[in-house]
Amino acid sequence: ACLLAEPDTLIGITGGEPTLYKEQLLCLMERVLSTRPDLEFHVLSNAQHFERGDVERLRDPLFRRVSWGIPLYAADPALHDRIVGKAGAFDRLEQSLAHLIMAGARVELRTVLLTDNLDSLHHLARHIIARLRFIEVWSLMQLENTGFAKNRWGQLRVDHRTHFGPIAAALDCAALHGVAAQLFNFPRCTVPEPYRDQAAASISDWKRKYMPACGTCSERDKCCGFFEWHPDSEALQGVSPL
Numbered sequence: 001a002c003l004l005a006e007p008d009t010l011i012g013i014t015g016g017e018p019t020l021y022k023e024q025l026l027c028l029m030e031r032v033l034s035t036r037p038d039l040e041f042h043v044l045s046n047a048q049h050f051e052r053g054d055v056e057r058l059r060d061p062l063f064r065r066v067s068w069g070i071p072l073y074a075a076d077p078a079l080h081d082r083i084v085g086k087a088g089a090f091d092r093l094e095q096s097l098a099h100l101i102m103a104g105a106r107v108e109l110r111t112v113l114l115t116d117n118l119d120s121l122h123h124l125a126r127h128i129i130a131r132l133r134f135i136e137v138w139s140l141m142q143l144e145n146t147g148f149a150k151n152r153w154g155q156l157r158v159d160h161r162t163h164f165g166p167i168a169a170a171l172d173c174a175a176l177h178g179v180a181a182q183l184f185n186f187p188r189c190t191v192p193e194p195y196r197d198q199a200a201a202s203i204s205d206w207k208r209k210y211m212p213a214c215g216t217c218s219e220r221d222k223c224c225g226f227f228e229w230h231p232d233s234e235a236l237q238g239v240s241p242l
Contacts, residue, residue, distance in 0.1 A: 002032040002039070010040045019049040026057065033062040040065040042108075048089065050096035058103035067106040067136065070097070074117045075127035083116055097132065107135045110184075113142055113158050113167070121170035129177040138174060140167060141202075142185035145230050153231075161190050161238060171195055188223040189240045203227060209235075217241035 002011055011032075018025050029041055047070045057063075070093070073083040077090035100107055109132065111117070111124065121140075128138060143149055143157045160167060167183075174181040183191060184202035191199045196219075203224045210225045211232075217223070219242045226235045 002028070003035060005036070005039060008038050010042055012042050012044070014044040017046055017048070018043055019045050019047070022049055022054075026054075029066060030060075030062060033065055040067075042067050042069060044069045046071060046084070046089070046093070047096040047100070048086075048092050050099045052099060055099050055103045058100070058105055063103070063105065067108055068100065069108045069110055069139075071110045071112065072124070072128075072132075073111055073114070074120050075124045076120065079117065079120065083114065101134050107132075108137050108139055109135045110139045110141055113140060113160065114156050115158055116156075118158050118163060118166050121166045122173060125170040125173040125179075129173065129179055133177075133179065135179070137180040137182055139182050139184050140170065142183075144185065144227055146227070160186065164192055164195075168192070168195060171198065185224055185227070187225060187238065188219050189217065189242050190238050200224065211235050211239045213239045213241055 005011060013025070025043070032039060033041070043066060045068055047068065071084070072080065072093065074080045080090040080093075081087055097107070109128065111121070113121075117124070125138075128135070142160065143153075145153055145157075149156055171181050171183075181198060183195070183199040186199045188196050188199045201222055201224050203226070207228050208225045209228050209230070210220065210223075213236075214220050214223070214225065
């Protein structure tokens with residue numbers, strides 16, 4: 001299927017956890033990338049399974065056409081482990097990131113915004129600046145109303161319209177130190193104007209919706225809109241056409 005992709009396609013791989021089948025995954029990408037020099041991969045992974053023995057393999061120039069989207073929720077190990085529900089996950093992630101650094105891998109660091117980590121975002125920004133400067137970009141992501149989040153939506157979701165201060169502080173810190181950062185799943189009209197250009201059109205067209213008021217917005221083509229399963233009652237309240 002990958003070999004039949006349209007020219008210049010970026011192929012996304014997600015799961016589950018793709019690196020549970022690490023050998024098959026790497027073989028697949030090596031085969032495709034060596035056959036199709038126009039293709040690239042983006043792989044979402046919790047990065048719990050990279051080993052020192054993977055470094056030399058990942059140094060192959062083929063893997064410069066692979067980027068790894070890796071979640072990091074907090075600089076405090078206990079908080080990160082609590083959010084992901086796995087003891088020792090932070091320490092194991094740091095080991096994997098060290099292997100990826102040595103391999104010269106391309107990494108997009110991802111942080112989902114939660115009530116649990118909102119007030120520690122600035123601390124996380126400082127951690128990234130001090131220890132993870134090699135990343136290509138830091139993506140701050142608004143929560144998606146699906147999976148385990150659906151049953152705890154009211155507890156987990158941050159209304160960034162009224163609590164943007166910690167997000168702004170983290171973005172300012174990253175910018176001050178030359179770390180690229182972007183906002184995913186943040187409709188542009190809900191973001192203060194100085195940070196609006198960092199709000200990417202991040203939601204795929206097949207799972208994106210807009211509210212009726214979005215029809216008159218001058219920035220709709222640059223906006224992520226809302227996930228199809230986002231509660232309409234919240235989306236309607238948040239829209240203010242630009």
